[in-house]
Amino acid sequence: MTTWASSGATVQTTLDAFGRLHGFVNNAGGFYLADPSEEDPAWIDGKVQVNLLGAMYCGQHAIRHMTARGADPS
Amino acid sequence: MAKPNLTGRCAVVTGASKELGAAYAKDLAAAGVVVAVNNIDLASATAVVEAIGAQGDPPSLMGIP
Numbered sequence A: 001m002t003t004w005a006s007s008g009a010t011v012q013t014t015l016d017a018f019g020r021l022h023g024f025v026n027n028a029g030g031f032y033l034a035d036p037s038e039e040d041p042a043w044i045d046g047k048v049q050v051n052l053l054g055a056m057y058c059g060q061h062a063i064r065h066m067t068a069r070g071a072d073p074s
Numbered sequence B: 001m002a003k004p005n006l007t008g009r010c011a012v013v014t015g016a017s018k019e020l021g022a023a024y025a026k027d028l029a030a031a032g033v034v035v036a037v038n039n040i041d042l043a044s045a046t047a048v049v050e051a052i053g054a055q056g057d058p059p060s061l062m063g064i065p
Helices: A004-018 A043-068 B019-030 B042-053
Strands: A023-025 B012-013 B032-038 B060-063
Touching: A004 A043, A004 B012, A004 B032, A004 B060, A023 A043, A023 B019, B012 B019, B019 B032, B019 B042, B032 B042, B042 B060
Parallel strands: A023 B012, B012 B032, B032 B060
Antiparallel strands: none
Protein backbone atom coordinates (compact mmCIF):
# COMPACT_ATOMS: atom_id res chain seq x y z
CA MET A 1 0.00 0.00 0.00
CA THR A 2 2.87 2.32 -0.71
CA THR A 3 2.72 3.09 -4.42
CA TRP A 4 0.26 4.77 -6.72
CA ALA A 5 -0.20 1.50 -8.60
CA SER A 6 -0.72 -0.75 -5.59
CA SER A 7 -3.13 1.72 -4.04
CA GLY A 8 -5.13 1.79 -7.25
CA ALA A 9 -5.12 -1.98 -7.36
CA THR A 10 -6.75 -2.12 -3.92
CA VAL A 11 -9.64 0.05 -5.10
CA GLN A 12 -9.94 -1.75 -8.43
CA THR A 13 -9.86 -5.21 -6.83
CA THR A 14 -12.73 -4.17 -4.59
CA LEU A 15 -14.73 -2.82 -7.53
CA ASP A 16 -14.06 -5.98 -9.54
CA ALA A 17 -15.27 -8.16 -6.66
CA PHE A 18 -18.22 -6.14 -5.33
CA GLY A 19 -19.06 -3.69 -8.11
CA ARG A 20 -19.30 -0.65 -5.86
CA LEU A 21 -17.44 1.39 -3.26
CA HIS A 22 -19.01 3.76 -0.75
CA GLY A 23 -16.43 4.03 2.03
CA PHE A 24 -12.69 3.81 2.47
CA VAL A 25 -11.17 3.42 5.94
CA ASN A 26 -7.61 4.62 5.47
CA ASN A 27 -6.30 2.74 8.49
CA ALA A 28 -3.06 1.12 7.32
CA GLY A 29 0.08 2.46 8.89
CA GLY A 30 2.78 1.78 11.40
CA PHE A 31 3.73 3.34 14.70
CA TYR A 32 7.09 3.12 16.33
CA LEU A 33 9.32 4.89 18.81
CA ALA A 34 12.96 5.58 18.02
CA ASP A 35 15.88 7.82 18.80
CA PRO A 36 15.83 10.29 15.87
CA SER A 37 19.60 10.56 15.92
CA GLU A 38 19.92 6.84 15.27
CA GLU A 39 17.28 6.36 12.57
CA ASP A 40 18.22 4.84 9.24
CA PRO A 41 17.11 7.11 6.36
CA ALA A 42 15.89 4.08 4.42
CA TRP A 43 13.68 3.13 7.36
CA ILE A 44 12.31 6.68 7.49
CA ASP A 45 11.59 6.55 3.76
CA GLY A 46 9.64 3.34 4.25
CA LYS A 47 7.55 4.79 7.05
CA VAL A 48 6.74 7.90 5.02
CA GLN A 49 5.76 5.70 2.09
CA VAL A 50 3.28 3.71 4.13
CA ASN A 51 2.01 6.26 6.63
CA LEU A 52 1.77 9.30 4.37
CA LEU A 53 1.97 8.49 0.67
CA GLY A 54 0.08 5.20 0.83
CA ALA A 55 -2.80 6.83 2.67
CA MET A 56 -2.87 9.77 0.26
CA TYR A 57 -2.72 7.56 -2.84
CA CYS A 58 -5.46 5.25 -1.58
CA GLY A 59 -7.63 8.24 -0.73
CA GLN A 60 -7.14 9.73 -4.17
CA HIS A 61 -8.13 6.54 -5.95
CA ALA A 62 -11.19 6.09 -3.76
CA ILE A 63 -12.26 9.75 -4.03
CA ARG A 64 -11.88 9.76 -7.80
CA HIS A 65 -14.16 6.73 -8.06
CA MET A 66 -16.73 8.14 -5.63
CA THR A 67 -16.76 11.55 -7.31
CA ALA A 68 -17.26 9.99 -10.72
CA ARG A 69 -20.08 7.83 -9.36
CA GLY A 70 -21.86 10.78 -7.79
CA ALA A 71 -24.45 10.66 -5.04
CA ASP A 72 -26.19 7.53 -6.32
CA PRO A 73 -25.98 5.20 -3.32
CA SER A 74 -26.16 2.02 -5.41
CA MET B 1 -26.68 8.52 18.13
CA ALA B 2 -28.66 6.20 15.89
CA LYS B 3 -26.61 3.97 13.68
CA PRO B 4 -26.98 4.73 9.98
CA ASN B 5 -28.43 2.05 7.76
CA LEU B 6 -25.45 0.85 5.74
CA THR B 7 -26.91 -2.33 4.36
CA GLY B 8 -25.57 -3.08 0.91
CA ARG B 9 -22.89 -0.43 1.01
CA CYS B 10 -19.31 -1.42 0.26
CA ALA B 11 -16.17 -0.27 2.04
CA VAL B 12 -12.45 -0.99 2.10
CA VAL B 13 -10.55 -1.14 5.40
CA THR B 14 -6.78 -0.97 4.92
CA GLY B 15 -4.42 -2.48 7.43
CA ALA B 16 -7.28 -4.53 8.81
CA SER B 17 -5.40 -7.55 10.14
CA LYS B 18 -5.52 -6.55 13.81
CA GLU B 19 -6.44 -3.99 16.43
CA LEU B 20 -8.34 -0.95 15.13
CA GLY B 21 -8.48 -2.08 11.51
CA ALA B 22 -9.95 -5.46 12.41
CA ALA B 23 -12.45 -3.75 14.71
CA TYR B 24 -13.54 -1.38 11.94
CA ALA B 25 -14.05 -4.31 9.58
CA LYS B 26 -16.03 -6.25 12.17
CA ASP B 27 -18.34 -3.33 13.02
CA LEU B 28 -18.91 -2.41 9.39
CA ALA B 29 -19.78 -6.02 8.56
CA ALA B 30 -22.18 -6.09 11.52
CA ALA B 31 -23.84 -2.95 10.10
CA GLY B 32 -24.48 -4.73 6.81
CA VAL B 33 -21.56 -3.33 4.88
CA VAL B 34 -19.77 -5.43 2.29
CA VAL B 35 -16.17 -5.15 3.46
CA ALA B 36 -12.91 -5.57 1.57
CA VAL B 37 -10.46 -6.50 4.34
CA ASN B 38 -7.05 -5.30 3.21
CA ASN B 39 -3.62 -6.10 4.56
CA ILE B 40 -0.14 -6.27 3.09
CA ASP B 41 -0.15 -9.90 4.23
CA LEU B 42 -3.13 -11.55 2.55
CA ALA B 43 -3.11 -14.51 4.96
CA SER B 44 -3.68 -12.25 7.95
CA ALA B 45 -6.46 -10.41 6.10
CA THR B 46 -8.07 -13.73 5.26
CA ALA B 47 -7.84 -14.75 8.90
CA VAL B 48 -9.87 -11.66 9.86
CA VAL B 49 -12.43 -12.46 7.19
CA GLU B 50 -12.75 -15.99 8.57
CA ALA B 51 -12.95 -14.71 12.14
CA ILE B 52 -15.81 -12.35 11.30
CA GLY B 53 -17.49 -15.03 9.25
CA ALA B 54 -18.14 -14.86 5.55
CA GLN B 55 -21.81 -14.43 4.79
CA GLY B 56 -23.99 -14.19 1.72
CA ASP B 57 -23.39 -14.75 -1.96
CA PRO B 58 -21.49 -12.93 -3.33
CA PRO B 59 -19.38 -12.95 -0.20
CA SER B 60 -19.84 -9.96 2.06
CA LEU B 61 -16.21 -10.08 3.11
CA MET B 62 -13.07 -10.45 1.09
CA GLY B 63 -9.40 -10.38 1.95
CA ILE B 64 -7.21 -8.40 -0.43
CA PRO B 65 -3.45 -7.85 -0.28
